Amino acid sequence: MTNLDHLKRLLPAAAFREDTARYLEEPRGRWQGQARAVVAPGSVDEVSNLLKTCNELGIPVVPYSGGTGLVGGQIVEDGPAPVLLSLERMKAVREFDAEAGTLTVEAGAILQEVHAIAQAEGWIFPLTLASQGSARIGGLLATNAGGVNVIRYGNARDLVLGVEAVLADGTIVNTLSPLRKNNMGYDLRHLLIGSEGTLGVITAASLRLFPKPRETGAALMTVPSPVAALRLLRLAHDMIGEGISAFELIGRTGFDFLSEVGPEVRQPFEEVPEWCCLIDLGLASGSCADALESLFIQAFEEGLVMDGVVAQSEQQRAEFWAIRELIPEANRRIGSVSSHDISVPVARIPDFIAQAPGRLSNINAFRINCFGHLGDGNLHYNVFPQKGKSRSDHEHERDAVKSCVHDLAHELGGSVSAEHGIGRLKVGDLERYGDPGKLAAMRAIKAALDPKNILNPGAVLRAEGL
Template sequence: MALNPADDRLAALLPEGVLRPLEPRHLDEPRGYHAGQGGLLAAPRSVEEVAAVVRACTAARVGIVPRGGGTGLVAGSVMPLGPLPLVLSLERMAGIRGAWPEEDVLIADSGATLSQVQDAARAVGRQFPLSLASQGTAQLGGILSTNAGGTAVLRWGNARALCLGVEAVLPDGSVLRDLRRLRKDNTGYAISDLLVGAEGTLGIITAASLRLAPLPQAVATAMLAVPDPAAALRLLALVQGEMAGCVTAFELISGQGLAFLSETLPEIRQPLPGAPWSVLLELSLPRGCDPAAMAEALLVRALEQGLASDAILAQSGAQAGEFWSLREHLPVANRRIGAISSHDISLPLSEIPRFIADAGAMLAAMGDMRVNCFGHLGDGNLHYNVFPAPGRDRAEYAALRPRVQEAVHEMVVARGGSFSAEHGVGRLKAADLARWGDPARLAAMRAIKAALDPLGIMNPGAVLALPEPGGGPISGG
């Protein structure tokens, strides 16, 4: 490996055996919008080696960019600008440290993928109920660092709600050993909760203690055609009222999304083709229930009340898988069409129908564009993506893109919503946070960052934008 002189100095401080070749896969992100940079790649094998790497970077004043599975969408794990950082991968720390099914607890290293964690939970008769389309690649450390959401937040909450405690290396190289197996521990500041969602800017999560749950005894999955988002919300209220605590997913799908699937992935089966809006509903029912009978009765009430015009209940696990395949391929179709601007937003539930109508009218006035709005309606999280008109390329909208993004985010914030619901801030939305974040909250965040990471070496530029050139202490690798 050819090193520049600065890299040579840092390499001399690192533990033996942690350096690995820096490959293109360590510097990319799924959409291909941002190319990262790095001087060295460190892949430690233990928390002690992570601590040694952090101490070396502190001594050399070199920034650290943590790297998980690389599935993030806000440039949190790629650093396109600034002094060359060290890229820190936890891929060699992927073990399951222990499971206590009687406690519903599992402890895993942060390099384990979500699929590995789920498999380990099932091996002891439990489930880890976080669900992401990228679960075969996304790693636990990145999932916790971004407080990832997914399709089951309505029932189980975001990643933070499923984390009891973490082991982490702080910016000074000390190790926080907080792998609790407790539900109650009121002994001061919740430092683990602070690190979850910090996107690697306050420390490196190396392991986590996770909440498990009993496996569902019966699952019912259905798709319903609804006339509009307002009807979908009324349907959600009906379902929640009738099946309190049993609703694990409630996904909104637009007719534009179905049209994109037909155009780019015609092999994906559509149970309700042509529906203006659809809902994908999943219920997890306790032992002793008749899931088909309960779900059928619920669908009949939805049809009778005019909340749905058609409904299909999955008759097998394979058919339920087809329903979920449709939902999970919506982002794939989006990428093939090519978005002008993509938005990961959340809103108070009652604001959603009016927002969708008002934002659509606003964009129509700005130009000829299409909108694919879909997402986790049950928890208020929408993926609001704007696309070129048929026959046009997104490059033609390059000048319009900043206006579209700003207008959508401004409309969201004005309605009490968030411009980053589940993907995090990363570097892509750091300027948005600086503009729209609450001033007192931002001041507290900056104070915490300065106290824990005075040199600013932890994931520089993520969440909180970098200072002006020459204004920060990082020198680079």
């Protein structure tokens, strides 16, 4: 009996996917995956049985969520073909406490559907990102996703009260309690969140909900420089406080790309600004439009803004956000030489933006699309070919470009992986820039929880280093 036959005797026929091609594609087209089987268990017990058997047989297992990851965490190109463990069938709502504001869902639940469930009862689950229509809770927690609302609500790990997960040997760990205070031993929740499926497979989570703001609003304000944007952020904190849900920095190239290749959006300014900030509010009382208009007046007097548009409706607010959310699609259509998900201390963002172009010019002439979450120091700093050229013309320079950007982020006290994770793409970067003591502890934890290295081998940590 082959290993695959063994698995088919173990799990129902409904768990096996016939068309596996879509599970092996990587969003940026840089890798092509492989799998001996794609299996979608329907319960935590089925996940447990699958992992126990694969561990006994030495079969590698790669957890698969929405497939939207950008660092190759869900793609295995080389080595033994793994079993892809998809969470797509595990999407039930297990419990919803509308009084306490907690929602327990299985890992296959799609983020956008979680939003709808919470909002129907007057709550919000604030994790918000461009791929929310396909991203699943399990993958979002496995990568400790960030998104646009981190400035107010924190990363994914800050939004989770407990998890259910299955370890490599099939052991089920259940910490789904909705308790806000629980100091009974090590907090495995935070160990598993962000581990990218290398320590266990998250199968369910108790999510922390927040009251739905009575009013929301947004504004786009043009600023003369990133330094001014940073001062505008401080002024917004002083004037509005915790009502700021998002504070995004957008560079001119983002608008140019949208005009050049689409998707088509409504341009809010007659003249495209070099820099602008998208500010989003959610208030329990008072008027968002009034707060934003007052902010603009004060900022204008201080020379921090030159122009601005305050949304007069939810439709206009959505149009502002469409600009920000469609920039990654425009980037994809252009085709980057190298894309970077970096963070630096908020105060050092202007230094990074000022220094990076000069360093890159020593390699070649590029177009740069810099945008991101100014409020939490996370920039998407993407490098593109000049018009008339393609990324294939610069493929030989890709590693040099990446090292240039990552070296500068590290020098400024930052991180080369702000919200996308390590996956397989950044394993070398983790070794290069990571703290040696932390790496040693990570390897020890991996060896203790997954001694046969069957869980997502090659992601986060090199297999040969374990």
